[in-house]
Amino acid sequence: xxxxxxxxxxxxxxxxxxxxxxxxxxxxxxxxxxxxxxxxxxxxxxxxxxxxxxxxxxxxxxxxxxxxxxxxxxxxxxxxxxxxxxxxxxxxxxxxxxxxxxxxxxxxxxxxxxxxxxxxxxxxxxxxxxxxxxxxxxxxxxxxxxxxxxxxxxxxxxx
Numbered sequence: 001x002x003x004x005x006x007x008x009x010x011x012x013x014x015x016x017x018x019x020x021x022x023x024x025x026x027x028x029x030x031x032x033x034x035x036x037x038x039x040x041x042x043x044x045x046x047x048x049x050x051x052x053x054x055x056x057x058x059x060x061x062x063x064x065x066x067x068x069x070x071x072x073x074x075x076x077x078x079x080x081x082x083x084x085x086x087x088x089x090x091x092x093x094x095x096x097x098x099x100x101x102x103x104x105x106x107x108x109x110x111x112x113x114x115x116x117x118x119x120x121x122x123x124x125x126x127x128x129x130x131x132x133x134x135x136x137x138x139x140x141x142x143x144x145x146x147x148x149x150x151x152x153x154x155x156x157x158x159x
Contacts, residue, residue: 011037087126
């Protein structure tokens with residue numbers, strides 16, 4: 001089993017392309033929650049570097065409720081972690097498990113308060129950064145968290 005990466009309303013196609021490639025290489029499932037800031041046509045996907053989509057499982061959801069429903073129907077007890085500059089727990093402190101899910105917000109505004117309000121205590125994560133900086137690029141943030149989770153899972157399925 002692997003973990004899930006959820007992009008809530010992603011806006012920048014190259015970031016999503018990088019994340020699709022990352023998911024293919026770490027064995028994560030990717031969920032995209034609409035509205036998206038780009039079209040998912042094959043030509044646009046290829047141009048944005050999203051041609052790795054056939055190498056990983058990518059699910060597109062009409063909204064957050066639909067994504068939650070699908071994750072709940074999988075039959076596993078998933079733990080949901082949110083990444084936010086407002087997070088109080090550093091990303092490397094939890095002990096991750098297979099089937100954990102990580103949700104990341106849109107590039108220009110992060111996760112909305114109504115989603116963060118439903119994240120369990122200790123599961124709103126942050127990356128350490130130098131004071132005064134706004135945030136780290138979305139695809140870089142996903143890569144840092146995905147590799148930490150995969151490392152903790154013993155790089156399962158990796159060579």
